[in-house]
Amino acid sequence: MVSPPARFWLGHVRRSPLLLFVILYTAISGGPFLWVAVMSLRTTPEIFASPYALPSRIHWEKFAEAWTRSNYSTYFWNSTIVVVTAVALLTVIGAMVAHCLARYRFRGNRLVRFVILSGMILPPQLLILSLFQILLEFNLYNTLTGLILVYVAAHLAMTVYILEGFFAQIPQDLFDAARMDGYSDLEIFWKITLPIGAPALFTAVTLNFIILWNEFLYAVVLMTDDDKRTLPLGIMHFMGSHQLDVGMVATGLMIAIAPVILLYAFFSETMIRGMTAGAVR
Amino acid sequence: MGEVALSGLSKRYPGGGDLAVKEVTLTVADGEFMVLLGPSGCGKSSVLRMIAGLEPISAGTVAIDGRIINDVPAKDRDIAMVFQSYALYPHMDVYNNLAFGLRRRAVARDEIDRRVTAAAAKLGLTPYLKRKPHALSGGQRQRVALGRAIVREPKVFLFDEPLSNLDAALRVTTRNELIAQQREIGITTIYVTHDQVEAMTMGHRICIMDGGEVVQIGPPLAVYRDPVNTFVARFLGNPPMNLMRTAVDLEGAAPRLRLGNTMLPAAAWPADRLRALDGHALLGIRPEDLYEASPRPGDNRVLPLPATVTAVEPLGAETLLLLSLEGVGEDVIARSGRETRLRPGERATILLDSAAAHLFDATTTRAVARL
Numbered sequence: 001m002v003s004p005p006a007r008f009w010l011g012h013v014r015r016s017p018l019l020l021f022v023i024l025y026t027a028i029s030g031g032p033f034l035w036v037a038v039m040s041l042r043t044t045p046e047i048f049a050s051p052y053a054l055p056s057r058i059h060w061e062k063f064a065e066a067w068t069r070s071n072y073s074t075y076f077w078n079s080t081i082v083v084v085t086a087v088a089l090l091t092v093i094g095a096m097v098a099h100c101l102a103r104y105r106f107r108g109n110r111l112v113r114f115v116i117l118s119g120m121i122l123p124p125q126l127l128i129l130s131l132f133q134i135l136l137e138f139n140l141y142n143t144l145t146g147l148i149l150v151y152v153a154a155h156l157a158m159t160v161y162i163l164e165g166f167f168a169q170i171p172q173d174l175f176d177a178a179r180m181d182g183y184s185d186l187e188i189f190w191k192i193t194l195p196i197g198a199p200a201l202f203t204a205v206t207l208n209f210i211i212l213w214n215e216f217l218y219a220v221v222l223m224t225d226d227d228k229r230t231l232p233l234g235i236m237h238f239m240g241s242h243q244l245d246v247g248m249v250a251t252g253l254m255i256a257i258a259p260v261i262l263l264y265a266f267f268s269e270t271m272i273r274g275m276t277a278g279a280v281r
Numbered sequence: 282m283g284e285v286a287l288s289g290l291s292k293r294y295p296g297g298g299d300l301a302v303k304e305v306t307l308t309v310a311d312g313e314f315m316v317l318l319g320p321s322g323c324g325k326s327s328v329l330r331m332i333a334g335l336e337p338i339s340a341g342t343v344a345i346d347g348r349i350i351n352d353v354p355a356k357d358r359d360i361a362m363v364f365q366s367y368a369l370y371p372h373m374d375v376y377n378n379l380a381f382g383l384r385r386r387a388v389a390r391d392e393i394d395r396r397v398t399a400a401a402a403k404l405g406l407t408p409y410l411k412r413k414p415h416a417l418s419g420g421q422r423q424r425v426a427l428g429r430a431i432v433r434e435p436k437v438f439l440f441d442e443p444l445s446n447l448d449a450a451l452r453v454t455t456r457n458e459l460i461a462q463q464r465e466i467g468i469t470t471i472y473v474t475h476d477q478v479e480a481m482t483m484g485h486r487i488c489i490m491d492g493g494e495v496v497q498i499g500p501p502l503a504v505y506r507d508p509v510n511t512f513v514a515r516f517l518g519n520p521p522m523n524l525m526r527t528a529v530d531l532e533g534a535a536p537r538l539r540l541g542n543t544m545l546p547a548a549a550w551p552a553d554r555l556r557a558l559d560g561h562a563l564l565g566i567r568p569e570d571l572y573e574a575s576p577r578p579g580d581n582r583v584l585p586l587p588a589t590v591t592a593v594e595p596l597g598a599e600t601l602l603l604l605s606l607e608g609v610g611e612d613v614i615a616r617s618g619r620e621t622r623l624r625p626g627e628r629a630t631i632l633l634d635s636a637a638a639h640l641f642d643a644t645t646t647r648a649v650a651r652l
Contacts, residue, residue, distance in 0.1 A: 179335065180361060180362045181381055182386055187385070196370075
């Protein structure tokens with residue numbers, strides 16, 4: 001027989017490798033974020049004097065300075081327009097494609113799915129030159145519309161992948177019942193697929209929003225005018241070719257990621273539910 | 282009005298070789314309750330889905346009130362369907378589940394409210410109108426599914442095994458509710474099931490299907506009493522009809538059937554049909570037509586058969602006896618009273634009511650009609 005206190009400690013010992021892993025993982029992924037958060041409240045000279053110290057005085061005014069000094073309001077607005085529009089388009093188009101692939105058996109169904117999903121395999125670095133050329137030809141280079149279209153094209157595959165898996169699990173009887181109730185295919189999509197697929201839609205929206213809000217590569221190559229830049233490019237303002245204002249970069253980063261953190265805080269549970277739905281029936 | 286006429290209806294699924302439904306011809310009269318009965322995969326659900334417009338028709342026609350509706354989309358057929366899974370919209374409450382089909386048909390808001398309230402009251406759903414389907418019991422969900430069909434006031438109701446997800450006790454009550462509702466509303470109903478008790482108790486007529494074909498159509502008791510072949514004979518009835526190989530003896534003055542060492546009179550069947558059987562046939566007798574004591578003492582059509590009791594299954598209200606008849610290869614089941622004293626291993630004389638016997642062609646399995 002093992003006495004209760006001994007069992008208590010035995011339980012802890014058994015769980016310790018997992019606990020150690022979780023602590024390490026949290027430190028690795030959350031540490032840099034915390035460090036940047038602390039730096040965003042310190043000035044650059046303070047940071048150079050002691051990089052890892054806590055703030056001796058909290059410099060909230062840096063946030064106002066970052067916003068005003070470097071055209072941040074424009075970048076923020078541009079990011080909002082580009083990301084909100086791209087995510088909206090991605091959600092509607094992705095949901096329609098996923099609905100069709102999950103619901104209808106048509107000739108070439110598997111080929112269409114393969115072509116769309118193969119978009120996930122190709123790295124953006126491979127596509128960027130051809131995209132650059134295409135946008136130039138269609139007069140979309142250096143425009144927000146061009147960037148929106150590129151984002152939609154680049155992320156459609158992942159969106160379809162997330163949504164199709166979920167939509168395919170909606171019982172066929174529901175669609176048949178709606179048809180018997182008199183609804184057309186498009187109405188069934190709006191009134192049945194979308195509301196029932198809400199958890200998957202939230203997942204797709206949140207993921208796309210986070211990824212696109214932080215997107216740098218396409219934005220830096222396809223946008224050149226300062227007043228058309230998005231937030232990740234705006235941070236470059238604090239980086240000259242010979243100097244780096246570390247404190248302001250940190251403040252800029254915190255402003256940039258605030259909406260993402262808020263979004264994740266609100267939708268993380270729904271998102272996880274959407275991603276794991278169907279794993280256990 | 283809602284007469285449904287199927288003519289040569291056939292279905293071949295893409296990639297599937299044989300026809301899943303083979304030239305089904307059938308007319309369901311206005312207000313009639315028709316049950317499509319058959320084992321899994323016999324094509325009954327395919328027939329229902331073709332009537333509903335959910336499945337393309339490979340050949341033949343579906344007509345409602347004389348109008349062929351093959352090319353009419355499901356939404357315009359004025360048919361309501363209750364699914365096995367109920368197919369309630371999980372994101373809508375009961376009220377909206379009931380009202381969903383009416384909204385699409387541009388029914389006035391007041392009228393929708395009137396119909397939904399009336400259907401909910403009729404089905405005892407009034408307290409649950411604001412609940413979502415996941416907060417309802419199986420029986421309540423089933424009633425919502427029925428209510429959704431009722432509020433539409435369609436020409437035809439289609440039911441696809443709607444009771445199979447309910448437990449045994451609830452199935453009995455819901456079955457009776459369904460029968461009462463259908464008789465009251467009087468809308469033409471086509472009901473698919475593989476449960477013979479549902480078929481026997483619910484339908485005005487039953488249509489038995491096997492291998493995609495209609496085998497027999499008729500009132501439940503008529504089909505039970507006069508099955509057209511051994512499939513129907515064994516499919517209807519629980520325990521199923523006993524089938525025993527028998528030799529046809531045409532030598533004597535009157536034709537007889539040999540069952541083991543017992544000779545049964547065969548005068549009830551036409552002599553020319555007996556001659557065509559080539560000396561062999563299958564004798565069918567229902568378990569309730571085998572007795573421990575004669576039901577009609579003195580009647581020479583009740584014949585004794587020596588047997589050994591193999592097993593005894595007391596079911597409470599009755600007892601089933603598994604018997605090995607002497608000189609007969611097949612074991613038979615007899616339905617006996619609960620007071621039976623027979624025990625496994627005992628020898629007994631079982632009485633067979635030859636007036637209730639059926640005769641089937643051993644080659645074609647078709648019944649030989651009585652005179």
